[in-house]
Amino acid sequence: MAESSPYLTATADAYDALADIYADFVRDSLDRLPVDRAIVAAFAELVRADGPRPVVEAGCGPGYMTAHLRDLGLDAFGIDLSPALIDIARRDYPDLRFEVGSMGAFDVADGELGDLLSWYSMIHVPPPELPPYFAEFRRVLAPGGHLLLGFFESEGGPVQEFDHKVTPAYRWPIDDLADLARKEEFVEVARMLREPLEGERFRRGHLLMRRQAAAVC
Structure with missing residues (x-):
């Protein structure tokens, strides 16, 4: 998929401008999110059961989640639009691989990756541009x-734009995202909704899916 959209440049520029502040804000965020860590741990357990294969974090930011995947025993690497965030990730986690790139246009062959975390x-992809x-x-x-x-889940309503602190973003109904994935041969494994904690504004959504295996004739 070739990408050429103004929002990509705008998103990268916005995160570049706030890279250090953003990295400091999210670096230890998992420490206070046991429910969120649980769904990531389940993902990692399923990945490990399938045997060693590369796992990509698409939109890795400053790399803290890619490092968490590594700590869970996965062969993980990260990509992100923001060169400034990638520089921070490489500085903070020099043993891991990070690349500037877009999750809408991976520079890999078909079927090359084992698993993917986004x-x-x-959240920053405009709704009409998300299906690809x-x-x-x-x-x-x-x-x-x-x-x-x-x-961020829209709590039963339609897709909603909101004032993300870095650049415009969108809240999605969990059923709508599941439907988009289903159209591309993903089957749902599990879903989890978490209500906002103190200091959070919105419900959090998590979808765990699996790409359908080739049919056996």
């Missing part, structure tokens, strides 16, 4: 590969 990175991302995820994942999405 942790609050798809699932097609790209299907392209790069091997049959049977797992996909885990973390996002």
Whole structure:
């Protein structure tokens, strides 16, 4: 999937401008999120059961979640639009691989990746432009590969734009995201909704899916 959208440049520029502040804000965020860690741990356990294969964090930011995947025993690497955030990730986690790139246009062959995590990175994609991302995820994942999405949920309403502190973002109904994934041969494994904690504004949504394996004739 080739990408050329103004929002990509705007998103990268916005995160570049606030890279240090953003990295400091999220670096230890998992420490206070036991429920969120649980769904990531389940993802990692399923990935490990399938044997060693590369796992990508799409939209890795400053790399803290990629490092968490590594600590869970996965062969993880990260990509992100923001060169400044990638510089921070490489500085903080020099033993891991990080690349500047877009989750809508991976520079890999079909089926080259085992599994994929998108942790609050798809939130900035304008709704009309989101479906091709699932097609790209299907392209790069091997049959049977797992996909885990973390996002802000719209609490039963339609897709809603909100004033994210870095750049515009969107809250999605969990059923709508599941439907988009289903159209690209993903089957749902599990879903989890978490109500806002103190200091949070919105419900959090998590979808764990698996790319359908090739049919056996």
